[in-house]
Amino acid sequence: KRLRRLVASRDGGGDDVLPAPPLAALSAGGMDSLAYPDRIGLRRKGDDARFVLSGGKGAVLASEDSLAAQRMIVALDLDGDQREARIRLAARLDEADLRALHGDRIGQQALCEWSRREGRVVARLQERLGALVLSDRPWPDAPAEAMAAAALEGLRLDGLPWTPAAARLRARIALVPDLGSVADADLLSDDDWLLPWLGRVRTLADLRGLDLVEPLKARIGWAGQQRLDQEAPGQFTTPLGRRVPIDYGGADPSIELRLQELFGVTRHPAVGGRPLRITLLSPGGKPVQVTMDLPGFWASSYADVRKDMRGRYPRHPWPEDPTAADPTVRAKPRGT
Structure with missing residues (x-):
């Protein structure tokens, strides 16, 4: 009866929600997913039958279980372990049923971030249901502003690249009052001066090859450069x-x-x-x-x-x- 009420409530949803399929057409997993929407599991990569659940928790299925190789399941019974629960009973879930029943909860997310593991800017377009990433594809036309912001995160992790010329310029600026702090922490906390120079940065090699001379000059402006040449000439x-x-x-x-x-x-x-x-x-x-x-x-x-x-x-x-x-x-x- 509970499942029937859930299906009925979805069938009576707003105009922008696709109607759920008839109850008789649902698989057992589809019906179970309505009862346990936070226990929809997506298999992680790797040989072990480890799943991430839509509610955000992790769970593992015994390797000998007949569902161990399935891409999607519904975890019906868990042992309660908070770190990674063991699944004691599960049902197979078809992606078609998932999309038909939970389409209103599936969102699109554009990600542009620095990958420390890959040493580069990563731009992806994802479909997500809670904690589940249903699809993940490259985002080839990510905006330059988003790419620059991601590269800035890479700089914060790796540190600013000080060439001899840039280091000399920084030392000069530090001697002139009111031109702003040039300590690494202060420079990296100030987004405005760096972002315009990071739009084409993609990799760790690009970051380490960045010449900070022109960005530093732009940061202090024309008037600041005039003062610098007078008080601390190069x-x-x-x-x-x-x-x-x-x-x-x-x-x-x-x-x-x-x-x-x-x-x-x-x-x-x-x-x-x-x-x-x-x-x-x-x-x-x-x-x-x-x-x-x-x-x-x-x-x-x-x-x-x-x-x-x-x-x-x-x-x-x-x-x-x-x-x-x-x-x-x-x-x-x-x-x-």
Whole structure:
């Protein structure tokens, strides 16, 4: 009688619900599914007869049971185990009956998410009945916004990819007040600056190859970039017009260049009001002195460096008074 009442109530449903088939046409499983709508079971992948039930619980059927290989069942009697119940009695359920009787409960779901196991963005279209995934197919035309949001989740799991250039830019931004925090946690919690750059990211390799230089520039805007160039410039221009990258990764901004390229400089170079830490190199590119007081170096240690370097690099200029000499990176012609 209960089954008859359930069928009758479905037959009398709204216009948007397909009428249930006549009671006589229902399989035993179909009738059972009306009595136990939360115990409709869909077999999991694998050799074992494990099922996920529409109510969300897991259940297992003995491998020797005649229904162990069925795609769908109705679990009529369970042992009550909360983790994975053992099915003591079940009925076979045809998918046609399931759709005819429970079609109003079957929903469409579009999923776009980061798969940690696959290391990529996964976009799928699914049919679901409660916890059951009845069908699962690719979503080839998923919106770029959804793909970007999924890729962002991948970044949060894997971490931001800091190339040397991006790391230098981040260190510069950190020195300028009011340009925003560039700590990883703060950058990853702020969706707006990253999402426009993630629309074409699909795989872990794509994430790790992401160049953050342009996104960081866009994040601080044009006005912020102007302040950055004034207060923490990315390069130092030598007296010869050559641009040398400034490293902001240490306690002080620093550069490396050949000693002769600073001949004639009588004031110590600074950026944003901070003196540069200068590593002076020999003509062979080896460090010979580190200084934050170039005039003091010319007046003191230079004489010892000159004495040592003249013998090693005789074709390069080593004037007695470097403050009065012209900067150069050239060697003397042979025979002079």
